[in-house]
Amino acid sequence: MNTLTESTLEAEQASYDFTLPAGEGWSNEILRGQTFRIVDLEGNQAADTLFYDLHDPADRYSAQDTIREQENIYLTTGTRLFSTRGNALLTIIADTCGRHDTLGGACACESNMVRYALEKRHMHACRDSFWRALRLRGAEWEKRDITNNINFFMNVPVTPDGGLTFADGISAPGRYVEMRAETDVLAVISNCPQLNNPCNGYNPTPVRLLIWD
């Protein structure tokens, strides 16, 4: 792990280039063979991400299938992102951060009340952004489609005795992760608005999203 792999792709050649502000949701199709890059522009910004089979969204990213297949809980170059049916949706092909989390889930108003204080319900949270991004795609989407996500650039170490913490990030300005779509997928991102823990360095910032044909 922590083998940093750079990409040779140039941003100028990308067919899609969008900067997603902090706290916003986003969704887009990524077709088989295309390359998708997420850039942590200002450093320590969690990009909460879900993937679905574009043509059959009941088959979607599975955190447990992904970590079990590689018998390692951290995602980095070489990790294949598996679906609930056991299909490889994408493969991580470049990573200048080193490792990414898929056990920490997405923040929610309700989980913030448990984790921090009952008075935190009002604070903007990832699952609200996920839901907005999905419902804007059509009435067929339901809350149950918000499943367990990847947190790119987030550092959630697990200890040998079974502890888990949200630690300071290991990302930095300009670091990125890049993946190749193995099938046509829908990507959904919540650019995390969390202010209660160090996952965004207490300062949520934009991420840049690029796609190459």
Place this chain on the structure above:
Amino acid sequence: MPELDPSLIRFTETVMPGANWSHVLKRGTTLRVIDLEGDGNVSALFYNFELPSERLNLPDTLKCQHIAKLTKGACLYSDMGRILVSITEDTCGWHDPLTGCSNARNIAAKYGELTYQQARNEWHRNAHDGFLTELGKYNLGERDLAMNVNFFGKVTVDDLGAMSYHPGSSKAGAFVDLRAEMNVIVVLNTCPHPLDPSPTYAPKSVSLIVWSLPPVTAADTCRNSCAENERGFILTERYFQ
């Protein structure tokens, strides 16, 4: 095993090796799961009976209690900040929330295929298909799958993130008590743990006891295991107000 007062027992049942089971576990009752032979595995999912879109959320469960294992004192949270079940007793010590379940592909790769026609009820079943079969009985389906728990499985993670399964961590007679804090659809099966290195398909049976447990008190172990769980119990109690 501490003897249960027989007057508290509602019913008992044995889940055969590789079989499915489900039940609407009522708030105020507890499900005791007993690993009869040792080295068993129980893959399990949990849903709010009244509104099943609310279901077990293991990331929320792990991060709010700062744990990557489940044992006595831990609570299993839904995505709505409420506690579905809490672990009030555990003689095993480590249950796996990380690895997910066996599926047709990994069972066939490890043990080969064995159909019902060939082997009748000794056939090679897997937890993924078992979940889908049992979820269908509640009008739930593939989109309702979530990260599952493997009771009696121990999986540790080293500093580089590598996962290791520890065979034999659950001894014969080990049990875990799951107290329902809501009315909960429990869906489980006894297929092998997906990282079990045994080269033979040899799932184990488990014994279940559904029994009545006195209501949660202010001195409750699960409620007091961390400040987060106290808030989780408050939110769960508000649901029933």
